[in-house]
Amino acid sequence: MVWFETILVVLTLLSGAIWLGDKLFFARRRAARGGLLDEEPVLVDYSRAFFPVLAIVLVLRSFVAEPYKIPSSSMMPNLLIGDFILVNKFAYGLRLPINNHKFVPIGEPARGDVVVFKPPHDPQNNWIKRVIGLPGDRIVFQGNELTINGQKIQYQTLGTYTGRGVAFGLDSASLLEEQLPGRPHQVLEGLERHVGQGEWQVPPGHYFVMGDNRDNSEDGRLWTQTHFLPEENLRGKAFLIWLNCEGWFCKGSFEPSRIGNRIR
Incomplete structure (x- = not known):
């Protein structure tokens, strides 16, 4: 159904954008400051974990x-x-x-x-x-x-x-x-x-x-x-x-x- 495809695409793009954005702009700043308060945010942690899974499912389902x-x-x-x-x-x-x-x-x-x-x-x-x-x-x-x-x-x-x-x-x-x-x-x-x-x-x-x-x-x-x-x-x-x-x-x-x- 269209709604399932839409949700899958949105979640894949969103998790990928959050992960990539953090890697390019925020991860280095946290590493430079150090300290417990500068640990990786939960949203970034979940995005990094789920993006590869969502991307693989999207590719297999769409093209294979x-x-x-x-x-x-x-x-x-x-x-x-x-x-x-x-x-x-x-x-x-x-x-x-x-x-x-x-x-x-x-x-x-x-x-x-x-x-x-x-x-x-x-x-x-x-x-x-x-x-x-x-x-x-x-x-x-x-x-x-x-x-x-x-x-x-x-x-x-x-x-x-x-x-x-x-x-x-x-x-x-x-x-x-x-x-x-x-x-x-x-x-x-x-x-x-x-x-x-x-x-x-x-x-x-x-x-x-x-x-x-x-x-x-x-x-x-x-x-x-x-x-x-x-x-x-x-x-x-x-x-x-x-x-x-x-x-x-x-x-x-x-x-x-x-x-x-x-x-x-």
């Missing part, structure tokens, strides 16, 4: 990897509620914290990537979906079947979904493997629901994203202001599940088998 927790069922069956994931923060370029401005271009999303982003209509929060359409693509979604640039995507029926999450209205959902070019993956479809039907032409500098739980995902198909995700709203590429735990202190749910699973 950031943890997120999956709050909804929109990416089932591949990501479950309570999954804690890691997001690669440099896959699509290095970006500044808070304003998300990209200052070092490195790469662009590929079709099928699972990405974390700030949706245009909810810029204060981070969402997670799968990239379906690249800039210039024509996407058609009719009858729960996906067509990209005139090519119908093939599906393999795997049966009725019986995994975790059936309590979320998924007790009759069909489990299929969607043969997305270069990134086959499983999806869920309701037997009687057809959500988010339509056709879209992805504009330059934008992407079209969808959830794997096709009938229970608020994604680009349903956004009203714009159906497309601007490139500048990307936060990173999800790549690893490092914990699964629902509720405080893992009360009622802990699934060790998901630890270390790669996100495909």
Whole structure:
């Protein structure tokens, strides 16, 4: 969230400024005078202790990897509620914290990537979906079947979904493997629901994203202001599940088998 990033940046800069200012202007004076009354102030002592820790956390979180927790069922069956994931923060370029401005271009999303982003209509929060359409693509979604640039995507029926999450209205959902070019993956479809039907032409500098739980995902198909995700709203590429735990202190749910699973 933006508020956490803001607090982290402010604390890092403030503690660093206090430590540096004391080192440049006040530490020598205290050393020259000597005496117990000229000991290092408590504020400087805390700043010197916490600044390296805060700086390391800020650098790792902003430019290397950031943890997120999956709050909804929109990416089932591949990501479950309570999954804690890691997001690669440099896959699509290095970006500044808070304003998300990209200052070092490195790469662009590929079709099928699972990405974390700030949706245009909810810029204060981070969402997670799968990239379906690249800039210039024509996407058609009719009858729960996906067509990209005139090519119908093939599906393999795997049966009725019986995994975790059936309590979320998924007790009759069909489990299929969607043969997305270069990134086959499983999806869920309701037997009687057809959500988010339509056709879209992805504009330059934008992407079209969808959830794997096709009938229970608020994604680009349903956004009203714009159906497309601007490139500048990307936060990173999800790549690893490092914990699964629902509720405080893992009360009622802990699934060790998901630890270390790669996100495909």
